[in-house]
Amino acid sequence: MLKLMRSALAGAAMTCAFVSGAGAQEPLRAEVMHWWTSGGEAAAVKVFADAYTKAGGTWVDSAVAGGQNLRAAAINRIVGGNPPTSSQFNTGRQFDDLVGQGLLIDLDAVASENKWSDAIPGPIVEAASRDGKFYAVPVNIHGQNWMFFNAEAFKNAGIAEAPKTFDEFFAAMDKLKAAGLTPIAWGGQPWQEALVFDAVLLGQGGKELFFKVYRDKDAEAIQSDDFKRVAETFHRMRDYVDAGAPGRNWNDATAMVITGKAGVQIMGDWAKGDFIAAGMTPGEQAGCALVPGNNGYVMGGDVFVFPKLGDAPTQGQALLAKTMLDPEVQIAFNKVKGSIPVRTDVDTSSMDACAQEGAALVKDEANQVPSVNFLVSADTVGALQDTITSYFNDASATPEDFAANFADVMSAAD
Structure with a gap:
C-alpha cells in the first residue's frame, strides 16, 4: 500500500491543484471515505453520520470495501486533485507520506480547543500526531x-x-x-x-x-x-x-x-x-x-485524516473532527462498533461487559501496548x-x- 502511495505521490506534480476547488463545496458538506461495510460497521458509521447531520452538516457517505482498497482509493484522490473531506486510516504510520508531502491539514487548533491530549492515551496521541501536531482524529481504541x-x-x-x-x-x-x-x-x-x-x-x-x-x-x-x-x-x-x-x-x-x-x-x-x-x-x-x-x-484503532483544502481546516472539517470526539458520540459510536472510546474521560458503564473490561485496562498505562x-x-x-x-x-x-x-x-x- 505504501509503495502505491509513493508512486502516486511521485506522479502528482500538481498536488495543490485541489485547493482552488475547495470553495465550490458547501461549507458543511463532508464527503467521508471509509471501509466500514459489514453489518456492525455500517451501523457504527451511521452514528457518526447522524451526529454530524444533527450538528448542522451534510454527510456524504463514500464507502469502499476493504481497508487496503479504501486507502489506495483515498490516496489516489488526494494526490490527484479530488480529495474527500476526510478519509479513514488505521491508527499508526499509514499516512506518514501524506503528511510528509504536505497534503494533510493539521488539526491542532481543534485539538487544543477541545483538549484532546488531556483525554486520549499517550500512545494514541503520538500515533495521531507528527512533529507534535495532530494530523488525524483517533476515534476509537480497538x-x-x-x-x-x-x-x-x-x-x-x-x-x-x-x-x-x-x-x-x-x-x-x-x-x-x-x-x-x-x-x-x-x-x-x-x-x-x-x-x-x-x-x-x-x-x-x-x-x-x-x-x-x-x-x-x-x-x-x-x-x-x-x-x-x-x-x-x-x-x-x-x-x-x-x-x-x-x-x-x-x-x-x-x-x-x-x-x-x-x-x-x-x-x-x-x-x-x-x-x-x-x-x-x-x-x-x-x-x-x-x-x-x-x-x-x-491497542489498534481507526483515525480520520483531513486532506488540505486550504491553509486551515474548513468549517466542515472542523465540525466533523469535533463531532467525532464529542463524549456522547464517542459512547454511542463505540457501543455499536465494538471498540472502546478513545477518550478515557467518558462514562463507559452503559457499555457491554467486554468493553468495560477493555476501558478499565486502558486507563492503566502499564496495560497500554501499541x-x-x-x-x-x-x-x-x-x-x-x-x-x-x-x-x-x-x-x-x-x-x-x-x-x-x-x-x-x-x-x-x-
Missing part, C-alpha cells in the same frame, strides 16, 4: 488480542471457562474438535494471521519481548528461545482450523462463531459489532477474554505479514527458519 467464543458451544463441549493459559487453550480446542466443531474460526488473510501472531507474542512472550521485537528491533530477542516458543505455539493452531480458512474474511469467520459452527475467534474487538448485530450480547452469549497470558491490551502499526512503517508491516502468513501456511516450517526470516525483515525496518 483491542487486538481478544478471544471471542460461542458460550453455548463451550458449554456443550464441556468447557467451563475461557482458558487462561495456552495449555488450557489447546485442551479446550481438543474438546471443541471432539464435539464436531471447527475449534478456531480462522481468517486466512495475512493481516489476520499477523494479528493472531502478535496476540500470542504478547500473551506468551510478555510485554518485554513484544517491545524488544517491535519497538527495539532487537535481533537477539527475535532469535531467542522465548520467541521460538511463541512461534511454535502460533504454528500449532494450524491443527484447529478448517480447510476453508485460506482467504476467509474476518466477518465470515465471526459468522462461524455466531452460528455455532466454530468455537473461538481470535480477533480485534470490531468483531463484537457483528455479534451485537446478530443479537448476541458480548460477555454473555458471545463470550470474551484476552488471549491467554493477559499481559496487556494491544500495535505494530504504531511502531514500524506500513512497508515493514506488510513484509512482516507476508513472513508470518508464509510460516503459518507451511506445514513443514520450523520456528528457527521463521525467526531467521523475521529477523531479516526487522533488520531493514524503518
Whole structure:
C-alpha cells in the first residue's frame, strides 16, 4: 500500500491543484471515505453520520470495501486533485507520506480547543500526531488480542471457562474438535494471521519481548528461545482450523462463531459489532477474554485524516473532527462498533461487559501496548505479514527458519 502511495505521490506534480476547488463545496458538506461495510460497521458509521447531520452538516457517505482498497482509493484522490473531506486510516504510520508531502491539514487548533491530549492515551496521541501536531482524529481504541467464543458451544463441549493459559487453550480446542466443531474460526488473510501472531507474542512472550521485537528491533530477542516458543505455539493452531480458512474474511469467520459452527475467534474487538448485530450480547452469549497470558491490551484503532483544502481546516472539517470526539458520540459510536472510546474521560458503564473490561485496562498505562502499526512503517508491516502468513501456511516450517526470516525483515525496518 505504501509503495502505491509513493508512486502516486511521485506522479502528482500538481498536488495543490485541489485547493482552488475547495470553495465550490458547501461549507458543511463532508464527503467521508471509509471501509466500514459489514453489518456492525455500517451501523457504527451511521452514528457518526447522524451526529454530524444533527450538528448542522451534510454527510456524504463514500464507502469502499476493504481497508487496503479504501486507502489506495483515498490516496489516489488526494494526490490527484479530488480529495474527500476526510478519509479513514488505521491508527499508526499509514499516512506518514501524506503528511510528509504536505497534503494533510493539521488539526491542532481543534485539538487544543477541545483538549484532546488531556483525554486520549499517550500512545494514541503520538500515533495521531507528527512533529507534535495532530494530523488525524483517533476515534476509537480497538483491542487486538481478544478471544471471542460461542458460550453455548463451550458449554456443550464441556468447557467451563475461557482458558487462561495456552495449555488450557489447546485442551479446550481438543474438546471443541471432539464435539464436531471447527475449534478456531480462522481468517486466512495475512493481516489476520499477523494479528493472531502478535496476540500470542504478547500473551506468551510478555510485554518485554513484544517491545524488544517491535519497538527495539532487537535481533537477539527475535532469535531467542522465548520467541521460538511463541512461534511454535502460533504454528500449532494450524491443527484447529478448517480447510476453508485460506482467504476467509474476518466477518465470515465471526459468522462461524455466531452460528455455532466454530468455537473461538481470535480477533480485534470490531468483531463484537457483528455479534451485537446478530443479537448476541458480548460477555454473555458471545463470550470474551484476552488471549491467554493477559499481559496487556494491544491497542489498534481507526483515525480520520483531513486532506488540505486550504491553509486551515474548513468549517466542515472542523465540525466533523469535533463531532467525532464529542463524549456522547464517542459512547454511542463505540457501543455499536465494538471498540472502546478513545477518550478515557467518558462514562463507559452503559457499555457491554467486554468493553468495560477493555476501558478499565486502558486507563492503566502499564496495560497500554501499541500495535505494530504504531511502531514500524506500513512497508515493514506488510513484509512482516507476508513472513508470518508464509510460516503459518507451511506445514513443514520450523520456528528457527521463521525467526531467521523475521529477523531479516526487522533488520531493514524503518
